[in-house]
Amino acid sequence: MLRPVSLAAMLLTLAAPVAAADGKAHRDYILRCAGCHGMDGVGTVEGGIPTFPNSVGVIAADDLGRTYMMHVPGVVSASLDDAEIAEVMNYVLGEWAPGEAEPFTAAEVTRLRAVPVADVVALRRDVAAKLMAKGHRIADYPWP
Known part of the structure; x- marks a missing residue:
C-alpha cells in the first residue's frame, strides 16, 4: 500500500522557505518520491517500499549500493536529469x-x-x- 500524501501537506511543504537548490530537490522529493516513501521517509513494509532512516546512508556508503540506488524503479522513472537525480539523492541523504x-x-x-x-x-x-556480511543491517525488503 502506498502512503497517502495530502494535497494540503504537499502545498504547505512547497511553500516552506528553503534554500533554492535544496528547495527544488525537496519539491522533487515530494512530487516523485513521497508518494511511496512518505514525507517521513519510512515507506511501507506492506507496499514493499523500504525505509530511509537507518538504512539509506549505509547503502549509499557502498559502491554496489550506490549502483542499486540509481536503478530503483522510482529513480529510473523519475523523469529527472542526472543532475536533478543527484540533488534529490543528496536531499534524501x-x-x-x-x-x-x-x-x-x-x-x-x-x-x-x-x-x-x-x-x-x-x-x-x-x-x-x-552489507550484512560486514555487520550492517538495512531496511527490510519483502520482494522475493
Missing part, C-alpha cells in the same frame, strides 16, 4: 543519513545509470547480503 555517505554528483549518476542491471530485486539482495 541529508534528511535521513547526514554525514553517512558521500554526496552524489551528476557525473556519478550518469556513470551508475549506464551500468546494466537486469534484475534490480536481485541486485538489492546482493547489496543486502554484502
Whole structure:
C-alpha cells in the first residue's frame, strides 16, 4: 500500500522557505518520491517500499549500493536529469543519513545509470547480503 500524501501537506511543504537548490530537490522529493516513501521517509513494509532512516546512508556508503540506488524503479522513472537525480539523492541523504555517505554528483549518476542491471530485486539482495556480511543491517525488503 502506498502512503497517502495530502494535497494540503504537499502545498504547505512547497511553500516552506528553503534554500533554492535544496528547495527544488525537496519539491522533487515530494512530487516523485513521497508518494511511496512518505514525507517521513519510512515507506511501507506492506507496499514493499523500504525505509530511509537507518538504512539509506549505509547503502549509499557502498559502491554496489550506490549502483542499486540509481536503478530503483522510482529513480529510473523519475523523469529527472542526472543532475536533478543527484540533488534529490543528496536531499534524501541529508534528511535521513547526514554525514553517512558521500554526496552524489551528476557525473556519478550518469556513470551508475549506464551500468546494466537486469534484475534490480536481485541486485538489492546482493547489496543486502554484502552489507550484512560486514555487520550492517538495512531496511527490510519483502520482494522475493
